[in-house]
Amino acid sequence: MGTPGYYIGLMSGTSMDGIDAALVNIAQERMELLHSISHPWPAPLKNRLQAQASGDTCTLQEYGELDHLCAQEFARAAEALLHATGIPSSMIRAIGSHGQTLYHQPKPPAPFTLQIGDPNVIAERTGITVVADLRRRDMAAGGQGAPLVPAFHQAVFSSPEKNRVILNIGGIANITILPAGGNPVRGFDTGPGNCLMDRWCQKQQGLPYDKDGRWAHQGEANAKLLHTLLQDEYFHASPPKSTGTEYFSLDWLESKLERHPNIPGRNVQASLLALTASTIAFAIQNWAKDTEEVLVCGGGAHNQTLVSALSDRLSPALVATTDSIEGGIQPDWVEAIAFAWLAKQTLDGMPGNLPSATGARHPVILGGIYSAGPVY
Known part of the structure; x- marks a missing residue:
């Protein structure tokens, strides 16, 4: 399964009922969920997100503010997860952050999908490399950008x-x-x-x-x-x-x-x-x-x-x-774990999409890598 290590998956879906954070140990052919939490969205921010996600217009100022504020919450979710486990950030190979979808429009002639939660902010705050923007490369290859799981x-x-x-x-x-x-x-x-x-x-x-x-x-x-x-x-x-x-x-x-x-x-x-x-x-x-x-x-x-x-x-x-079978996963954490796995695929230079699901012309390596890097 490529390079082993600890990974964090961060997922907030269209229901916006919280940020699911999962700490996963992926080693050889084994995947182990070490800990998981659901980090609640602050009510004022959730209300702003829902207002934008249900509409067709968003000012540039509102977009920029929401992008930053969401990133802070994703970072807090990762920090809370690590605090609960006592595992230092230096042991985490990467965070796979789905972001918060504001709009998904996969139809031609100009298909696009928009997930916010600036990964630069998450990487800077946590000191952990972040893999994010995981849908658009599939769309660039002719896919729907979804589903990725x-x-x-x-x-x-x-x-x-x-x-x-x-x-x-x-x-x-x-x-x-x-x-x-x-x-x-x-x-x-x-x-x-x-x-x-x-x-x-x-x-x-x-x-x-x-x-x-x-x-x-x-x-x-x-x-x-x-x-x-x-x-x-x-x-x-x-x-x-x-x-x-x-x-x-x-x-x-x-x-x-x-x-x-x-x-x-x-x-x-x-x-x-x-x-x-x-x-x-x-x-x-x-x-x-x-x-x-x-x-x-x-x-x-x-x-x-x-x-x-x-x-x-x-x-x-x-x-x-999904937890009813041997080796299954508790149903609340499947998607968060999936984005930890997708982060690993990207870092290992492996494709993460399935063209038979998304309609892409071929498999692609998903997302961008936002390295934590050294502090100078």
Whole structure:
């Protein structure tokens, strides 16, 4: 597995429910999670980020301030992780920082993706080399820039006997299709994961998310609304494909609700949960029909109502979490560990993308290296 050592992965997804920080020891063919924490976003900064991520305009001053402030929080997350373990920064080979996505637009003629959290600030503050800006090289090679985790999923979760799908449910849901016996791996974003449910719950209940899907469980999906939601062209497009919360936003939802007024809030929530479950199941049944195991990670793994809905739709395939198999990983930390692994790939001069997932013309070494360097 290249050069062994300690690596830190930093990940904040489109749900913005915190910065996940994972300290990983990667040695030969073994990967060990040593410690992990979730560093909360300060509420004022989170509010500013959410305001920008759901809109189409951002002043240069606001962009610059957010880039710096996010970097400070990513650095604090890494520092808190090291403080909890007692491991000095000098023992860390690199930090793999995903950054915070503000906008993801992979369509021609000018595809781009924007993650902020200045890696120069992180490297300077922590004294650790940082690998960041991990999506744009894949886009330069004709890819979607997402999903990037399938290469890691292949390295960690593939089985010679089982046809598996790794399902990550963050703000956006994505799948990695891992056929048994090393056949070609595919992956793509299926559509909204938690993002619409979170935003609707915030608007209606004043809560950041629907814990365990309890509010959705109290409601009943509205068949007409669900039918309207499912007509969106994204769900019927062929992979490779990727999307973001700038597309599946509260504005997107409210434009659909205009056609279906006076639906009780809990029934809208139940419909959104059904949308997430239905589009994930549709993607798996259409592109991985021989799937035997669906291993779930991300925040959505804790939504029991959603997991139950997926189990119903995907039966007889087993639906379980990524820590349910031998050598598995606790579902909250899969993506953070993946970005530690991607940092290692970059430092070792190895590609980190999977063209069969992103649509890139060829494998590429991802990101830029921001060396901690000596202090003069």
